[in-house]
Amino acid sequence: MQQLLQSHFGFSEFRPGQEQVVTAILNGQSAAAIFPTGSGKSLCYQLPALCLPHLTLVVSPLLALIQDQINFLKSKGIAAASIDSAQSREEANDVMRGVRTGEIKILMISVERLNNERFRQFIAEVAISLLVVDEAHCISEWGHNFRPDYLKLPRYQQELNISQTLLLTATATPKVIQDMGSKFGILPENVILTGFYRPNLHLAVKGVRSNEKIDVLSHWLQSRLNSSGIIYVTLQQTAEQVAAQLSARGIAAKAYHAGMSSDVRQSIQHEFMSGGQGIIVATIAFGMGIDKSDIRFVVHYDLPKSIENYAQEIGRAGRDGGESDCLVLANGDNLSTLENFVYGDTPEPSGIAVVLKEIKKAASNSTGSANPQWEIVLNSLSNQSNIRPLSLKTLLVYLELLNIIKPTYSYFAEYKFKFLIPEAEVVEYFKEERRDFIRALFSTADRAKIWSSVNFDALNQHYASDRQRVLKAINYLDEKGMIELQSKQMTQVYQVLDSQFDEQALTVTLSSRFSDKEVSEVARINELVALFTSTQCLSRQLAHYFADEQMIQDCGVCSACRGEPAIFPPALYVKPLNEYDFHQVCSAAVVKLGTACTPVLLTRFLCGLTTPMFTKLKMRSCPGFAQFEKYRFADVKSWATTNLPGMAML
Known part of the structure; x- marks a missing residue:
């Protein structure tokens, strides 16, 4: 191991935790590496891959992350490749030939690639030594980036006869760690945590009014103009606005968000990585796969989505071990926006009922068959039920867990x-x-x-x-x-395992489960606010949240330790909802939605949340869309529930 570490990677010694994980893998066991961002999790599969007899298959959630890893491995003379939708047919075929011949030792794919029948048919013929699951917290429903497709990975591991698994993540709470390990049967002693706290990151939270943020940020940046840094915002338009405002003040900053063309994003990212562009104002589209060691500051201009997101985003700073600052400009003005994102994902009971009716219908059409089958095209069912695709995937997973349906193939x-x-x-x-x-x-x-x-x-x-x-x-x-x-x-x-279920009762059960998830996600936002307004050491609280019990003393350098806890300024005044004329605000939407209009659907319209039905009806161009995006979803829903029946009678 030491020889390979030196000859291929140029390191004389392992970082904390790496040797334990590598040893477990080379001893034929499965393991989990829960290390802070930038602490060398990737080496835990890269080094064993050189020794294992067959292919190492790496599942990763993001194309940028995959490409970054491929470039690194190739620079070290390690035969690695990926198969993705951006490749030409010839490129993908070349990779498959290399995998078949054993020339390629590491193959990286997105989790969605395993839904591809052609790919599964190919990979089933290849001997695989190790399955690596990057960002493994995505497999847990209690994780902050739950992805239903990740739940299928244990089954794929069995089907492909892969004897070992390695799970990698930086942000996992005790509940998520237990969930991940149990799904892959990893022994507790092979779950390696190295501690979350990084003393070179100086955390600070400052309460600032929205209209004063740009002034506070400009002043704070004056001493950091020659450093690399990321300023995170929630919305694409905010990224453009803040970058323009900073540039107007003589601070060279560029916006980055998913609304830009791929070429523009790649160009900005390249400038940033090479040092040509120091400051990026970005949505969270920027960051995954950004392995730049000398990022000296990370600013959250808007509140992050959760403690997990915050931890992941500040983890991009100071990977070289140098002192780095992490600042949050905090107020409650976008709390409604964060909460409303949660409510936008929750299916209505009527949508759940549509899905259940389709299952019953498929079963009745297979009368006489011992194994009735239900075939779906996800986007079509999403439009039919008016449930967002990701939420629909989650619903299908719930139905699997209740033994109503069982995935067979796609x-x-x-x-x-x-x-x-x-x-x-x-x-x-x-x-x-x-x-x-x-x-x-x-x-x-x-x-x-x-x-x-x-x-x-x-x-x-x-x-x-x-x-x-x-x-x-x-x-x-x-x-x-x-x-x-x-x-x-x-x-x-x-396969429909149970077609005798009570539709009404099951709709209530599933709606309740989504409601519980909704409550959990909103509670996650409240936990974030509690952390940022706390008078206790921020670093120590963060460490304990992520199962790091090694930190038993305060850091002494965060804003709370310095006696400067954040006090959120009073929320901006918004006109009371009962002062609005319901008919004037909502009549166009109610008419356009017709019989489908419900208080929840109308609330989503008023709060600017999209649904498959809204896309089909082009509701974004309808008067009133997003008029109440600054209001809390629950308050708007109450207002709509009170007023909608009266309007329906007119």
């Missing part, structure tokens, strides 16, 4: 191909039975001028063959450059 409903060499040449490439099969595959395809679509049913009538053989054949032809293959319309197939 597939693309359509496979299209066009010939890159004459069809006759492709057929003649094969001999005997294989030639007959390929000829039947082509002859039964649905033909258009250039593209043809595989017709599985027609093929099966003329030439008995299972779906997997067809997929293997068309993927092979694609890899060989004989055809160009395209696949679309992802269809997920579930």
Whole structure:
């Protein structure tokens, strides 16, 4: 291990925790590395990958994070690659060839890649030594970035016969740590925590009125103009505004957010990484995968979403060990915005009922079958039920946990191909039975001028063959450059385990579960406010929140320790809701929504929250949209509930 550490990575010794994790992996055990941001979690799989006999498969939540890791590994002479949607067909095929031959030791993918039938068919044929789950807190419903697709990873581990798993995260509470470990059967002694506290980060929270923020920030930056730093904001338009205001004051700052084109974002990121641009004003779209060691400050111009998000974002500062400042400009003005994001994700009972009816319908259409199946296209079901796609995925996971449905497989409903060499040449490439099969595959395809679509049913009538053989054949032809293959319309197939459920009772149960999650998320915001307004040591509270019991003394340098606890200024005045004319504000929306209009749906409209139905009806252009975005969701809902019945009678 020491030799590899020196020869490949240029380090003479391990950082805290690394050697324990690497040893566990090389001893054939699974492990979890819970280290602070920038503490070298990645080495815990990179070094073992050089020793393990087969592929190391790394699942990561973000493309930028994957690309950053690939570049680092290649710079160290380690054969690593990724498969992602940004690649050309030729690039993806080259990677697959490298994986098959064993030339590539580390393959990095997003968790969504495992929903791809073609990819699963390919990876099932590859021997895998280690599954690495980056940002592993995403697997826990109690984590701050819960992603339902992560819940499928234990099943994929079993299906792909991967004997070992390594979980990596920087931000996990005790509850999340226990949840992660149990899902992958990791022994408690192989869960390695190195402590959360980093003494080089100086935390400060300052209560500032919204209209004074830019003045306070400009003054604070004057002594830091030659340093690299990130200023985090909540909204894209705020990023543009703050960057422009700072530039007007002679402080060179650039905005960065997901609304920009990919080329512009990459250019700004490159400038920042190379030192050409010192200050970035960004939404949280900027940060994941940013491995710049000399970031000297992180400012939160708006409140972060949660303590976990705050910890992750300040963790990007001072990775070189140098002194770094982390400032929050705090007030309660955007608390309503943060809360409203939570309410926007909660499905209405009527939407849940639509999904349950579809399950019953699928089961009744499979009368006589021992294993009735339910096929869905996520976006279509999202539009039909008016439930956001991520919330719909969560609902489907809840139904799995209640043993109502069981995921079996997913597939693309359509496979299209066009010939890159004459069809006759492709057929003649094969001999005997294989030639007959390929000829039947082509002859039964649905033909258009250039593209043809595989017709599985027609093929099966003329030439008995299972779906997997067809997929293997068309993927092979694609890899060989004989055809160009395209696949679309992802269809997920579930087995209906229980179709005798009580629709009404189950709707109430599921609605209650989402309500509990809603309460939990709002409580998370309140925990954040409690931390920032506390008179106790900020660093010590943060460490304990993340299961670090090693910090038993106050840091002495945070704003609370210095006797400067944050006091939130009084909230901005907003006109009482009962002084608004309900008919004047809401009539256009009520008419446009028609019979679908409910107090909750109207509240989402008034608070500026989007739903699939709003997109379809173009509600953003309707008068009144987002008029009450500064108000609390619960207050607007109460106002709408009181007034809507009276309007319906007019």
